[in-house]
Amino acid sequence: MTSAVPPIDAGAATTVETAAETAAETTTSSPSRRPEKEKKFITGRPDEQYSSAAAEERQELFNDIAPVYDQLNDVLSLGLHRVWKRAAVKWTGVKKGDRAIDVCCGSGDLALRLADAVGPSGEVVGLDFAAAQLKVAATKETEHPAGYNLSPISWQQGDALALPHPDASFDGATIGYGLRNVSDIPRALAELRRVLKPGGKAAVVDFNNSTNAAVNQVQGFILDTVVVPAADAMGVAAEYRYLKPSIERYPTGPELVDIAITAGFGKATFYELAPGGLMGCLVCEK
Numbered sequence: 001m002t003s004a005v006p007p008i009d010a011g012a013a014t015t016v017e018t019a020a021e022t023a024a025e026t027t028t029s030s031p032s033r034r035p036e037k038e039k040k041f042i043t044g045r046p047d048e049q050y051s052s053a054a055a056e057e058r059q060e061l062f063n064d065i066a067p068v069y070d071q072l073n074d075v076l077s078l079g080l081h082r083v084w085k086r087a088a089v090k091w092t093g094v095k096k097g098d099r100a101i102d103v104c105c106g107s108g109d110l111a112l113r114l115a116d117a118v119g120p121s122g123e124v125v126g127l128d129f130a131a132a133q134l135k136v137a138a139t140k141e142t143e144h145p146a147g148y149n150l151s152p153i154s155w156q157q158g159d160a161l162a163l164p165h166p167d168a169s170f171d172g173a174t175i176g177y178g179l180r181n182v183s184d185i186p187r188a189l190a191e192l193r194r195v196l197k198p199g200g201k202a203a204v205v206d207f208n209n210s211t212n213a214a215v216n217q218v219q220g221f222i223l224d225t226v227v228v229p230a231a232d233a234m235g236v237a238a239e240y241r242y243l244k245p246s247i248e249r250y251p252t253g254p255e256l257v258d259i260a261i262t263a264g265f266g267k268a269t270f271y272e273l274a275p276g277g278l279m280g281c282l283v284c285e286k
Helices: 011-016 019-025 052-077 079-092 109-118 133-140 184-195 213-233 241-250 251-264
Strands: 099-103 123-128 151-157 170-176 196-207 269-275 280-283
Touching: 019 269, 052 079, 052 133, 052 213, 079 109, 079 133, 079 196, 079 280, 099 109, 099 241, 109 133, 109 151, 109 170, 123 133, 133 151, 170 184, 184 196, 184 251, 184 280, 213 241, 251 269, 251 280
Parallel strands: 099 123, 099 170, 123 151, 170 196
Antiparallel strands: 196 280, 269 280
């Protein structure tokens, strides 16, 4: 595992964003339960990571939760997901005029932060396999508060395992809560490396499958007693039951570092994020 001085103190990540900033960014509307509809039981098949059926089911899962995805993130993380995403963008090191890509972009939070970081002279691609998530992301871009000088953002439906971009296209890359869901993690990291320019960095933030059993026990308790009940209140409990087994099969931090190096990255570091190491960020440099 290699290490470099991070742009922020990952262990004190909660101090990066002031309470006022969090309050300003967090939605003021209270989550409401979605209307019930007829649908099959969707789990994402976390124990069948490499099957095509599992990939198709995960795609359906993320399309289905798109309307409430942002609200749940705010409620379940107490707004801290914004701090973790801000840290990921800083770790990429992108600057004004750069080109960046957010893979598995979901509802667009990281892509919008990248667009702010690279500015109007830069360019950002937000790529996801779920069309419903991309629709939410595009809407968020049009409704972004005034005062931000964002780069153009291209929203693309595509596959993290076969990025539709030439080699050495981007200065920086992010994946937020998406690497855990791909069917081939080594291949996804190899694709990130391929599209990065030499010296480019990728930051991958996700739940931490900790090597500390106590951390995993706390995480499991929170998922069972807070996350799933909150998701149930919004009509998506079945989808959020997918989280726990998907985290259990996700590589640990040291394993992710090894996979990244094997994928061709020159350096890789894994940071456990505050509070409690429940989240982690893999930072790789080409």
